[in-house]
Amino acid sequence: MKDEREQEPSATPEEQRLDEALVAYLRARDSGQPISREAFLDQFPELADKLEELLRVADSLDAWVGRLEEPAPAETIAWGVTVGFDERTTTENIDTLPMPVGKARSHGPTLPYDLGDYTLQQVLGQGGMGVVYLAVQKGLGRQVAVKMIRSGVLASEVEVRRFTQEARAAASLQHPHIVSVYQSGFADGHHFFSMEYVPGVDLAKRIGKTPLDPRIAARYVRDVARAIDHAHARGVLHRDLKPANVLITSDDQVRVTDFGLAKTIETDQDMTGSGTAIGTPGYMAPEQASGQSKSFDETGDVYSLGAILFATLTGRPPFAADGIVRTMLQVIHQPAPAVRSIVPDVPEDLDTIVAKCLEKTPKKRYPSAAALADELDAFLEGRPILARPRPIHVRVWHWLRQVPLIAALGGHRVIEPTRQHQRFQAAALALLIALPLMVGLTMAVGKMIPTPLPDVVRLAGGSDGGVFDQVTRSLAERISEELNIPTEVVPTGGSIDNRDRLLSGEVHLAPMQSGALGNDELAIVAPLFFEAIHVAVRVDSGIDDFESMAGHPIAVGPAGTSMRLATEAFLQSVGLPKERCPRRELPWNELLSPPADAASPADLPPIAVLCVGKRNSWVESLFAKPEGGSPAWRLLPVPQAIEISLQHPSLRPMRILPSDYPEAGLPEEGISTVCTTAFLVTRFQTPDRLVTATLQAIYRQPRLVPDQISPEQALELTRTGLHPAAKRYFETD
Structure with a gap:
């Protein structure tokens, strides 16, 4: 019977050739044969593009497998990918040449191994990109350290360029606290360079988790700062300063090593792209963590020196969250904790120096590594330092900004609040909830307890x-x-x-x-009660309205009284300011009985404006009729009373009726005026x-x-x- 199972489609000739080429490449790579990827691809020009993609995928898969099988050392961020970059001695001493990351346990030729003028004897340390061997230089018979690219003969062009730049940067520096580079070369398909062998331990192992004596810590970092200042003076930025890259010799001296992420200032030569974070998260400057490598300058290395000093004094880096991303976010957004908040016995001057190094803004840090070294010299010699502690209000504000609720209100980001900040927020929220209840209770109790009356x-x-x-x-x-x-x-x-x-x-x-x-x-x-404006004029004055008052003095109440305030507001409203009608302050009874020094009644003001209650006895006396005569004064109406009340809310329209002043001769409907209350x-x-x-x-x-x-x-x-x-x-x- 016919087989009804679905037949597998046969591979095309091109696919067969791709399979054969890939198998040949992998066999050559795993056997340790020197092989150039570019030269290999040149053998298959018609398949070059697809074959290169397959090789890249194979290398990526093997890299992840290899990473899962090896314990990860301290992490350095480069090219936007997390890789090991701590060349500390490992407990698993794999005595093999660096090979391309391939299948598990696919080791190449074992040690010792002759590489040009060097005999490689044992592995001193390895990381994600490099491996360092203890070697003997045969021509001179001396021990040296030889560094090689870990991916060996299959190193990419970027890896080779970075490796070469590291060798050149380190070789250009001659300083007692920098590991010296002797020679660089290429042999058996491997790029390498040899350098001074420094027996001892790195500063990371020296610290462990135990803080160092403050004076020893200050001396170590001062010497590192002098070395970095030497590098800066020759146009080299380190960019990966951390305790693991500081070696401590047997005679307790420091040596700076590993310029693998170094950048040349003069040429602005940089192996990283824009927006790429490079360095070690716990020790990198905020501008590094945010991927602004182009803006990195000498103050970025100063920040890392401050982070190293922080670690030597506390036994931990300034920032160390769960995971690289969290750590980097803390570096970018959160202020560094004070050294004395972790180790209270640290001298205040050292705390101040560290705080200045770890400022988020580069301009607020020490301007150079030399300036930092000078400050540490001043501390070691007992002289005053130049840096000043942050004012207490600044420190309090920085602390409060890390409270999640306050940060949210201010648009500030908090990555991982401390337990103290969380407790503070919980207490503050509880207080906010309880405060209205407490205020309400206090008010209720206050109302229940009557305020005592005065004795009089x-x-x-x-x-x-x-x-x-x-x-x-x-x-x-x-x-x-x-x-x-x-x-x-x-x-x-x-x-x-x-x-x-x-x-x-x-x-x-x-x-x-x-x-x-x-x-x-x-x-x-x-x-x-209401107090009405009374406008009284002498009958013989010839004044019939407000226009005819112009130029005549007006008798008013004493200055500063509320009567005077009301009358002035009224006179201004009817167009009679002081300039048109001078004010005369005099006792009201003088209008009825002129003083002895007055030549005649004509010397007295013919107008009086009073603000008093209706039926006022003194106003009533103005209309008293002398025997056989008529009153000497009369009241004028205020026809614009409504308009005045609209201008002055404290005044309101009112009428003065004949019953209020029977002797005044008022019309039956009364006269209009304004009043105050x-x-x-x-x-x-x-x-x-x-x-x-x-x-x-x-x-x-x-x-x-x-x-x-x-x-x-x-x-x-x-x-x-x-x-x-x-x-x-x-x-x-």
């Missing part, structure tokens, strides 16, 4: 015999009866004086016109009980004044500014 209730009066004086004396008697406590009336100069005495606490209650109000401490108890005023802290008792006294019969404002009108006139007890009284009653 004092009321401000006014001028002797005036309406304010009459009203307050009657009111004082009623309050004393309501509360059964003594009262006292204090004579004053009028509304302005009353306000000042009330604010100073000299009196508890005071009447005043609305023009004297306007202070946040004052509270209205009740409107008492007289209020009884207190302070907001006055006890509710006193305010309520005062209101009960005001509205007892008989009325305090004939035109007293009723309770129904009161709430209409005072929608704002009422004392709370007064507001409750009017709304209830």
Whole structure:
């Protein structure tokens, strides 16, 4: 029977040739044969593009397999990929030549191995990109260290360029604290360079997790800073300073090594692309972590030196989160912790030096490695350092910015808040929730506990015999009866004086016109009565309206009184400023009885403007008829009363009726004018009980004044500014 299973499609000739070429390449690579990828691809020009893609995929897969099988050393970020770059001695001593990362356990020729003039004896350390051997230079019979590219004969063009740049950068530096490079070369398909062999340990092992003595730490970092300043002076930036790249010799001296990420300043030669993060996360500057390699300068290495000093003093890097990405985000966004917050015994000067190195903004750091070395010299010699600690308010603000809630409100990013910041936020939120409850409870308790009444209730009066004086004396008697406590009336100069005495606490209650109000401490108890503007002119003056008043002096009340404030606002509204009509301040009785030194009544002002209650006895006396004659004064109407009230909210239209002044000869409908309101005023802290008792006294019969404002009108006139007890009284009653 016919086989109905689906037949596998046969490979095309091109696919067969690709398979054969790939197998040949992998066999050559795994056997350790020297092979150039470029030369191999040249053998298959028609398949070059597809074959190169296959080789790249194969290398990537083998790289990941190899990485899973090997313990990862301290991480360095390069080319945007996480790779090992810590050439510390490993516990697993793989005595083989560097091979292209291939199948597991596919080792090449074993050691010892002759490589040109060198005999490689053992592996000293290895990382993701390089491997270092202890070797003997046969011609000179000396021990050296030989560094080679870990991917061996299959190293990419970028790897070779970076390796060559490292050799050239290190070879250009001659300094007692920098590992010297002797020679670079190419043999058996391998790029290599030889350098000084430094027996000892690196600073990372020297630290472990135990802080060093502050003076030893300062000396180590000072010497490293001198070495880095030497590199900077020759145009070389290290860019990967960390404890693992600082060797400690047997005589306790430091040597800086591993310029694998070095950049030449003068040529701006850089093997990394824009936006690529390079370096070791816990020790890289913020501008490195954010991929701004183009902006990296000498201050970036200064930051790393500060991070090394931080590690020597605390036993840990400034930032060490769970994972590389989190660490880099902390480097970019979070301020470094203070050294003394981890190890309180560290000298304050060292804490200050570290804080200056670890500033997020490059311009705030030491401008050079030499400046940092000088500061550490000053510390070691007991001299004052130049750097100053951050002000306390800056440190507090930096700490508060790491509280997640505060950071969110300020648009600041917090990567991993500390336990202290989380506790602070929890406490703050609890307080925010509890605070309104506490305020409400306090207010409720405060209302339950009545404020004590004063021993004596004092009321401000006014001028002797005036309406304010009459009203307050009657009111004082009623309050004393309501509360059964003594009262006292204090004579004053009028509304302005009353306000000042009330604010100073000299009196508890005071009447005043609305023009004297306007202070946040004052509270209205009740409107008492209206005070009308009275415009009186001499009958023989020939003045019939406001236009004819121009040029004539006007008698007004004393300066600073609320009566004067109201009359001035009125005169300005009718177009009679001081320039058109001079003001004359004189006792009102002089208008009726001229003083002895007056030549004639013509020397007195022919106009008087008063703001007083209707039926005022003094105004009434102006219209007294001498025997066999007629009144010497008459009242003028204010035809523009409505317009004036719109300009001045404290003034309102009013009519003066014939019944108010029977002798004045007013028309039957009366005359129009404006008025202001007289209020009884207190302070907001006055006890509710006193305010309520005062209101009960005001509205007892008989009325305090004939035109007293009723309770129904009161709430209409005072929608704002009422004392709370007064507001409750009017709304209830």
